[in-house]
Amino acid sequence: MQSERRRTTSLLLALPLLGVFRGAKAADAIADAIAGPAAGFMADPRAVGLSVGVIRAGTASTRHYGRPLPDDRTLYPIASLTKTFTGTLLAQAHVDGRLALDDDIRRHLDGDYPNLAFEGQPIRIHHLVNHVSGLPRLLPDMPDGPADIPYPQRLRTFVAGLTRADFYAGLHRVTLTAPPGTRFGYSNAAAQLAGYILERVYGLPFETLVRTRIAVPLGMPDTCITLTAGQRARLATGYEGGAPQPDFPDQMQAAGALKSTLADMLAYARWHLAEQDPAVRLAHQPADRAGDYTAGLNWQIQRPNGRRVLFQDGTLPGYASMLVLYPDNGMAIVVLSNEIDAGTTGRLRTLVNGIAHALDGEAPSVP
Numbered sequence: 633m634q635s636e637r638r639r640t641t642s643l644l645l646a647l648p649l650l651g652v653f654r655g656a657k658a659a660d661a662i663a664d665a666i667a668g669p670a671a672g673f674m675a676d677p678r679a680v681g682l683s684v685g686v687i688r689a690g691t692a693s694t695r696h697y698g699r700p701l702p703d704d705r706t707l708y709p710i711a712s713l714t715k716t717f718t719g720t721l722l723a724q725a726h727v728d729g730r731l732a733l734d735d736d737i738r739r740h741l742d743g744d745y746p747n748l749a750f751e752g753q754p755i756r757i758h759h760l761v762n763h764v765s766g767l768p769r770l771l772p773d774m775p776d777g778p779a780d781i782p783y784p785q786r787l788r789t790f791v792a793g794l795t796r797a798d799f800y801a802g803l804h805r806v807t808l809t810a811p812p813g814t815r816f817g818y819s820n821a822a823a824q825l826a827g828y829i830l831e832r833v834y835g836l837p838f839e840t841l842v843r844t845r846i847a848v849p850l851g852m853p854d855t856c857i858t859l860t861a862g863q864r865a866r867l868a869t870g871y872e873g874g875a876p877q878p879d880f881p882d883q884m885q886a887a888g889a890l891k892s893t894l895a896d897m898l899a900y901a902r903w904h905l906a907e908q909d910p911a912v913r914l915a916h917q918p919a920d921r922a923g924d925y926t927a928g929l930n931w932q933i934q935r936p937n938g939r940r941v942l943f944q945d946g947t948l949p950g951y952a953s954m955l956v957l958y959p960d961n962g963m964a965i966v967v968l969s970n971e972i973d974a975g976t977t978g979r980l981r982t983l984v985n986g987i988a989h990a991l992d993g994e995a996p997s998v999p
Contacts, residue, residue, distance in 0.1 A: 870950015
């Protein structure tokens with residue numbers, strides 16, 4: 633009897649160790665899958681720094697490259713990855729009954745905007761997060777500038793001078809040329825407007841909504857717009873053309889003003905990957921366009937061979953990022969870089985696809 637008890641006790645003690653061993657092997661496999669594609673990315677002479685995080689079958693692993701070497705708590709502006717937070721907050725507002733995704737946006741605006749409909753067809757909430765609203769890229773439109781001033785510098789100066797009053801004045805001047813929902817046209821202004829609508833229906837600033845409804849519940853202490861002194865010390869310097877870039881202004885708000893870390897973004901990716909939250913599931917539902925390529929609430933969606941890949945990338949002067957979910961493969965990839973050039977986003981796609989295919993030969997590619 634005592635011998636049997638000893639065998640039972642030994643087995644029970646061994647089970648946690650077996651789990652640790654399997655977890656370590658899974659993390660090693662992820663690290664091996666990251667190594668080759670990351671080396672290829674960093675081999676480009678323009679590359680500066682790179683942080684890569686992967687979740688595969690519940691196991692997460694991170695790797696960092698560059699000089700100075702980033703880590704899990706290095707902060708990066710995540711640019712248009714912010715739009716996925718905006719889409720998720722809109723989904724929460726729909727679930728909460730604060731708005732409906734099919735609402736005419738004018739229900740949630742102060743003032744009269746007869747111009748925000750085309751032949752009786754209005755812009756609806758979901759149009760704002762799928763780039764089919766008909767709104768321009770920026771509001772107000774950015775004028776052409778001197779050719780001798782680089783575009784990133786002109787953009788930074790223009791955005792820094794914008795106010796909310798400027799935005800709404802520009803919104804009054806918009807002229808739609810087609811029914812909303814029928815033409816793709818990339819629009820930061822639409823995502824900004826979605827953020828303003830969220831502020832109106834909840835009575836709270838966008839940054840507060842991100843913090844209280846997403847970041848705090850998920851344990852994401854470094855996902856924010858306004859940095860503390862301690863966070864600023866951990867912010868990666870962005871580079872373009874080999875030159876360090878000044879901070880980009882925060883006026884882009886819900887369209888691209890969030891900063892985050894690899895640790896935080898992996899928590900966010902894990903939440904989205906699970907698809908247990910009703911708002912997350914709603915955000916992943918195709919809302920506009922059909923076929924193999926569709927769009928959820930600020931998620932681009934491909935479904936080759938019936939397997940989904942949801943993705944979003946983001947760029948600002950000095951930075952590029954990408955977040956990719958493979959819900960049917962139990963996998964997510966986050967990549968953050970503090971360098972931007974004409975080829976960075978293409979190299980990030982090559983990096984992500986290389987990692988995904990090394991871990992799962994059936995994982996769909998990001999186009």
